[in-house]
Amino acid sequence: MTSIDVREADGGVVLAPTGRLTVVTAPNLRSAVADRIAAGDRIIVVDLSATDFVDSSGLGALVSCLKSARQAGGDLRIVAPTEQVSMVLKMTNLDRILQPRASVADALRD
Amino acid sequence: MTMEATRHDRRRLEQKTSPRRLAVIRIVIVLAAASGLNYVVWRWLASVNWESWWIAVPLVLAETYSLIDSLLFGLGAWRIRERGEPPKPPAAGYTVDVFITTYNEPVDLVVRTARAALDISYPHTTWILDDGARDEIRAAAESLGIGVITRSADWIDRPRHAKAGNLNNALLATEGEFVLVLDADQVADPLILDRTLGYFKDPQVALVQTPQWFENVPDADPLGSQAPLFYGPIQQSKDGWNAAFFCGSNAILRREALMQLGISRYVAEVEQSVYRAITTSKRVLARAREEAQGDRRVTLALRRAAEIVETARVEIIRGDGIADVTYRFQRGIDAISTDYADADIALMRDNLRELASLSDDPDTFGSIDEAALELLGRRDTSPIAAIEAISLLAGALNVDRGDEAQAIMPMATISVTEDMATSMRLHGLGWRSVYHGEILASGLAPEDLETMLGQRLRWAQGTMQVFFRENPLLQWRLSLGQRLMYFSTMWSYLSGFPALVYVTAPVLCLAFGVIPVTAYSLDFFARFIPFLILNQLLFWVVAAGRPTWRGAQYSLALFPVWIESVTSAFRNVFLGQPLGFRVTSKTGAEEGRRRWDLVKPQLYVMGALVVALIVVSIRILAGQAEGIAPYVNIVWVFYDLAVFSIIIRAVLYRGPAVTPTPTKETS
Numbered sequence: 001m002t003s004i005d006v007r008e009a010d011g012g013v014v015l016a017p018t019g020r021l022t023v024v025t026a027p028n029l030r031s032a033v034a035d036r037i038a039a040g041d042r043i044i045v046v047d048l049s050a051t052d053f054v055d056s057s058g059l060g061a062l063v064s065c066l067k068s069a070r071q072a073g074g075d076l077r078i079v080a081p082t083e084q085v086s087m088v089l090k091m092t093n094l095d096r097i098l099q100p101r102a103s104v105a106d107a108l109r110d
Numbered sequence: 111m112t113m114e115a116t117r118h119d120r121r122r123l124e125q126k127t128s129p130r131r132l133a134v135i136r137i138v139i140v141l142a143a144a145s146g147l148n149y150v151v152w153r154w155l156a157s158v159n160w161e162s163w164w165i166a167v168p169l170v171l172a173e174t175y176s177l178i179d180s181l182l183f184g185l186g187a188w189r190i191r192e193r194g195e196p197p198k199p200p201a202a203g204y205t206v207d208v209f210i211t212t213y214n215e216p217v218d219l220v221v222r223t224a225r226a227a228l229d230i231s232y233p234h235t236t237w238i239l240d241d242g243a244r245d246e247i248r249a250a251a252e253s254l255g256i257g258v259i260t261r262s263a264d265w266i267d268r269p270r271h272a273k274a275g276n277l278n279n280a281l282l283a284t285e286g287e288f289v290l291v292l293d294a295d296q297v298a299d300p301l302i303l304d305r306t307l308g309y310f311k312d313p314q315v316a317l318v319q320t321p322q323w324f325e326n327v328p329d330a331d332p333l334g335s336q337a338p339l340f341y342g343p344i345q346q347s348k349d350g351w352n353a354a355f356f357c358g359s360n361a362i363l364r365r366e367a368l369m370q371l372g373i374s375r376y377v378a379e380v381e382q383s384v385y386r387a388i389t390t391s392k393r394v395l396a397r398a399r400e401e402a403q404g405d406r407r408v409t410l411a412l413r414r415a416a417e418i419v420e421t422a423r424v425e426i427i428r429g430d431g432i433a434d435v436t437y438r439f440q441r442g443i444d445a446i447s448t449d450y451a452d453a454d455i456a457l458m459r460d461n462l463r464e465l466a467s468l469s470d471d472p473d474t475f476g477s478i479d480e481a482a483l484e485l486l487g488r489r490d491t492s493p494i495a496a497i498e499a500i501s502l503l504a505g506a507l508n509v510d511r512g513d514e515a516q517a518i519m520p521m522a523t524i525s526v527t528e529d530m531a532t533s534m535r536l537h538g539l540g541w542r543s544v545y546h547g548e549i550l551a552s553g554l555a556p557e558d559l560e561t562m563l564g565q566r567l568r569w570a571q572g573t574m575q576v577f578f579r580e581n582p583l584l585q586w587r588l589s590l591g592q593r594l595m596y597f598s599t600m601w602s603y604l605s606g607f608p609a610l611v612y613v614t615a616p617v618l619c620l621a622f623g624v625i626p627v628t629a630y631s632l633d634f635f636a637r638f639i640p641f642l643i644l645n646q647l648l649f650w651v652v653a654a655g656r657p658t659w660r661g662a663q664y665s666l667a668l669f670p671v672w673i674e675s676v677t678s679a680f681r682n683v684f685l686g687q688p689l690g691f692r693v694t695s696k697t698g699a700e701e702g703r704r705r706w707d708l709v710k711p712q713l714y715v716m717g718a719l720v721v722a723l724i725v726v727s728i729r730i731l732a733g734q735a736e737g738i739a740p741y742v743n744i745v746w747v748f749y750d751l752a753v754f755s756i757i758i759r760a761v762l763y764r765g766p767a768v769t770p771t772p773t774k775e776t777s
Contacts, residue, residue, distance in 0.1 A: 059373050097432045
């Protein structure tokens with residue numbers, strides 16, 4: 001079962017889903033991001049280094065969160081995907097849009 | 111979870127039509143194709159009466175159309191796949207959502223469908239997708255213990271996309287691995303999931319479609335509601351080419367496939383929007399500069415916009431992520447708007463300060479705070495919003511698809527028949543589909559002519575929208591066979607134009623002696639009769655006992671509907687005009703009026719055919735009509751009249767004798 005670690009950072013907030021990001025757990029990510037946006041955060045960093053599996057619904061949640069962040073005048077960035085996640089990003093071409101950053105520090109820069 | 115398929119499962123997954131039946135079918139296909147080509151080539155080369163080219167050419171074109179139709183039918187049937195017993199699903203372990211889609215159907219009808227859905231034996235969760243957001247539906251659902259899904263707030267003021275939008279909204283609100291889609295009138299058999307889920311043991315299968323069959327239709331089927339040929343050999347033929355397609359209801363879909371489709375469409379559409387914005391920006395900005403007529407501030411803003419578009423272009427070529435590029439671009443636009451508004455804000459601030467100094471109470475203007483002024487600098491409220499070119503670019507160079515309710519839209523929204531477009535895209539991603547030809551749900555067909563005509567028009571329009579927007583022949587990700595199978599459905603909807611020729615030609619011949627074919631001779635019969643017979647034989651062998659006459663009648667007799675579907679879809683796709691269709695109402699109108707007005711073109715045609723018969727009789731008696739041509743055409747007119755007679759029956763039809771009981775009896 002996935003949990004989402006949330007930690008404040010300089011210039012944004014870092015969310016780190018651990019375990020599986022799938023149709024079952026995607027709503028947690030969506031609501032966590034919605035909460036942070038409501039709380040005033042604008043730069044949302046999703047740290048995928050502890051996410052060992054993502055399905056298309058999980059990717060869909062990332063896109064929904066990107067949309068919410070953008071509409072609030074902010075942004076969403078993804079960081080350090082594991083091998084399976086990278087593969088899925090590549091297969092769906094989503095990496096053309098959401099290019100993963102190497103580290104959280106990298107993602108917090110503009 | 112992926113289940114291991116056993117050897118037994120694999121055997122059932124691979125089931126095909128028996129080799130003996132296939133051999134017979136293939137022999138007839140070859141003979142029919144050969145005789146058809148022999149006839150039509152002869153028609154073009156040796157028998158077009160060029161003196162009456164204005165009817166002779168349309169006629170030979172119409173015959174060529176029919177030949178291609180027959181060849182496509184044969185091509186499909188070449189690989190017809192009649193699956194038998196389905197593989198068994200795992201006893202439990204798949205999670206399934208059952209979606210009942212409704213918009214304005216009567217509550218009783220929806221409840222009846224929902225009850226049956228609850229009784230489906232395989233473990234599942236039932237949902238009513240109420241696009242009408244009606245309180246009565248919610249109350250009824252609550253009493254049954256069923257969830258209701260209505261549109262989320264995101265859909266307010268955004269395109270709703272009818273049923274496709276309804277399903278897309280529900281897909282984001284549920285989590286089953288599989289989704290069974292049922293129209294509001296489709297009463298499911300309790301075994302519907304047990305009989306279909308097994309196919310998903312093949313991890314590449316995204317869709318299992320089952321037939322749509324209607325219980326409120328008498329055996330004679332005067333409105334041609336049942337589609338035994340389509341929900342039989344035609345879908346089975348497509349299945350053989352891995353091109354069986356989604357028909358909107360009574361189908362099970364794999365969520366992962368749909369979501370993957372949603373993601374890949376999102377990527378494709380964002381890329382397209384960004385590339386288009388970049389390539390057209392020069393033109394758009396240049397035009398805006400002209401319109402600015404030397405306004406210094408506007409010109410400056412436009413020049414800065416051009417600079418940041420150029421930066422975005424370079425970054426895209428460099429291979430930067432589109433999200434990053436567009437984020438920087440949006441920040442650039444923000445900076446332009448702030449600067450643009452700054453002058454206004456500074457002026458206003460000065461004015462306020464001046465006003466405040468005149469007042470005795472220092473807090474008079476406290477309510478107009480700095481934040482309100484800051485607001486002016488924001489893009490949507492900044493005067494820059496008035497520069498259309500910049501708003502346009504800002505909207506297009508983004509990744510949030512701000513014009514749509516959801517970024518992810520798994521069900522295609524390019525057509526009013528979202529189903530066919532969606533399955534074509536799934537096939538394009540490499541997923542497989544299955545047609546399982548067992549009736550596992552029974553629905554309600556339209557019970558009156560008007561509703562029936564509206565429904566047929568909508569289906570045809572939707573198909574033609576897909577044809578114009580995503581022509582299957584141009585989808586390079588599909589195999590050639592898949593392209594031709596999708597194309598053949600679209601081809602069949604073009605039949606209205608040849609139908610017009612098929613009724614005009616014999617009238618002209620009989621009444622005015624205009625002969626489009628030079629040789630109604632032994633040559634003609636020797637080529638035409640074998641084609642006719644072998645073509646009928648092909649239908650007969652492939653149909654294997656299913657009735658085909660009703661379908662043949664309507665494909666000719668509804669020619670005004672088919673023609674309208676092509677022209678209205680064309681105007682919709684290329685000129686942006688609305689389609690002008692109605693939602694099909696599932697229960698018929700009770701009023702007793704006979705709607706002859708709905709079939710005027712057909713009545714004129716029948717009148718002309720009868721008059722032509724009378725005229726030719728006189729001409730024959732007067733010795734004016736010579737040769738065999740009039741007799742060939744007389745036979746032809748009788749055939750046309752037999753075909754069109756269904757229109758009379760349809761107008762006279764009063765609905766089914768016994769109305770179906772609203773509670774479904776299942777054992």
